[in-house]
Amino acid sequence: MxxxxxxxxxxxxxxxxxxxxxxxxxxxxxxxxxxxxxxxxxxxxxxxxxxxxxxxxxxxxxxxxxxxxxxxxxxxxxxxxxxxxxxxxxxxxxxxxxxxxxxxxxxxxxxxxxxxxxxxxxxxxxxxxxxxxxxxxxxxxxxxxxxxxxxxxxxxxxxxxxxxxxxxTRQQQLPACVPGDVDDAVATVPDLADVKGQLQARRALEVAAAGGHNLLFSGPPGSGKSMLAARLPGLLPPLATEQRLEVAAIASVSGQSVAPACQGMRPFRNPHHTASAIALVGGGSHPRPGEISLAHQGVLFLDELPEFSRRVLEVLREPLETGEILISRAARQTRYPARFQLVAAMNPCPCGYHDDGSDRCLCTPDQIRRYQMKISGPLLDRIDLQVQVPALPAATLLQSSAVAETSATVRERVMAALALQLARQGRMNRELSGRELEQVCTLDGATEALLVRVMQQSQLSARGCHRLLRVARTLADLAGQERVERGQLLEALAFRGLAGGGSC
The missing domain is CATH 3.30.230.10 (Ribosomal Protein S5; domain 2)
Incomplete structure (x- = not known):
């Protein structure tokens, strides 16, 4: 034997x-x-x-x-x-x-x-x-x-x-492999300088990058929503060593190239709106990672958000909170990391031209309401920044983009804000718990009273309030301020679609 x-x-x-x-x-x-x-x-x-x-x-x-x-x-x-x-x-x-x-x-x-x-x-x-x-x-x-x-x-x-x-058998030894040099390259992603106009949307991208916040663009076709979303990875800092291993490990078990992770590039996933729930969260008889895990430490972009199945969108709610997905089968359970930034884009109505300043929209109020109701309140509650992207006038489109800020310029401000967050609390603002928010996001009496009135008038949930404060904290970090002031809270309210709170 x-x-x-x-x-x-x-x-x-x-x-x-x-x-x-x-x-x-x-x-x-x-x-x-x-x-x-x-x-x-x-x-x-x-x-x-x-x-x-x-x-x-x-x-x-x-x-x-x-x-x-x-x-x-x-x-x-x-x-x-x-x-x-x-x-x-x-x-x-x-x-x-x-x-x-x-x-x-x-x-x-x-x-x-x-x-x-x-x-x-x-x-x-x-x-x-x-x-x-x-x-x-x-x-x-x-x-x-x-x-x-x-x-x-x-x-x-x-x-x-x-x-x-x-x-x-020691007849001919194999040489031990030697790692090659890997360049930290982020220049291959689209540059923000290509975007003309859309100052509020550009500002929202900067805030989203600085705090790791989720973002929704809404506007007519051709206003630049997808173009803006594709430039978010260029504003994010390169992956750290531990993050590179996590992202590369997910790509490895999925049979995809690990080269982008080796270069420190963050993932950018853009699934089609016909994707199933399993394609998004992962699964199968032998559970494989889905799009949310492939977007770990990067960006998940959902274009034409209302065109996704309601059931598909609802599976995003738990991973957006926990940063991971647990796929359960009869024989075993598989856990994949899924800490991603959600960036979505949508039209305001089925034809896309509602409130664009023209009379092209033929949708009835009931059609517009049903179209917007495809996105549930709980999912919208988890999206920190909700920005309108209007159609640009012809004169703006024909202007030169030479004076526009580049991604590298904005990324410097983003990394400075991230450095403040890591020094203060050891994590990004989006990961702050309620107790930590109380410590790092203290408000003066007048600003706190404003927030209370907005919560009462807008029926803002506790989760919505926390997300609002996280955005305000990020705005203060971008400004280099230790304390969140009234101006930052008002800007956060505007990004949340609650600009009317400023009149309180």
């Missing part, structure tokens, strides 16, 4: 729990069985591994081969275990001369029938987890750059099974 244990990693959300591939050879009729809750793709590893070993010139054992993927209660999916299974069979059958299965190395990769090692998803979380326990990681060459994002993890990349065997 022969036994070999090879270490690898499963994928569970953005976590990578350890898996031990136990290979046992015994007497009996030649067969190969895989146990340990394998999915269909894992069961198919038998044929891939058999063909890869034979093609590479190894002998497939004519014995009873039992492979256990431990722990047995963790579902296993995909072809990520092929490489570990193949090395386990070679080790258990004595074909790796001078090498015994080592607990200091982990292997991840899918095998082609030719013996080539193919890339798999979720390499970055596995590399981070392997480094935490002091193990090296063997991956396909195409996964090497992604694995090297996990600092402190020794990574070896192989293109073929024979290369890995030569490395293990």
């Amino acid at each position: 022969s036994l070999a244990v090879i270490h690898t990693r499963a994928q569970l959300g953005i976590q990578a729990p350890p898996v031990a591939v136990e290979v046992h050879l015994s007497g009996g009729l030649p067969s190969m069985s895989i146990v340990g809750l394998p999915e269909t793709a894992v069961k198919e590893s038998r044929e891939r591994v058999r063909s890869a070993l034979i093609t590479a010139g190894f002998e497939f054992p004519q014995r009873r081969v039992t492979i256990n993927l431990a722990p047995a209660d963790l579902p296993k999916e995909g072809g990520r275990y092929d490489l570990a299974i193949a090395i386990g069979i070679l080790s258990a059958s004595g074909q790796l001369k001078g090498w015994k299965a080592s607990p200091t190395v982990e292997m991840l990769g899918e095998l082609a029938l030719s013996g080539d090692i193919r890339p798999v998803r979720g390499i970055l979380p596995a590399a981070v987890a392997a480094g935490k326990v002091g193990r090296a990681l063997v991956v396909a060459r195409e996964n090497a750059d992604e694995a090297m994002m996990a600092e402190g993890t020794e990574v070896f990349a192989a293109g073929h099974l024979l290369e890995l065997v030569a490395h293990l």
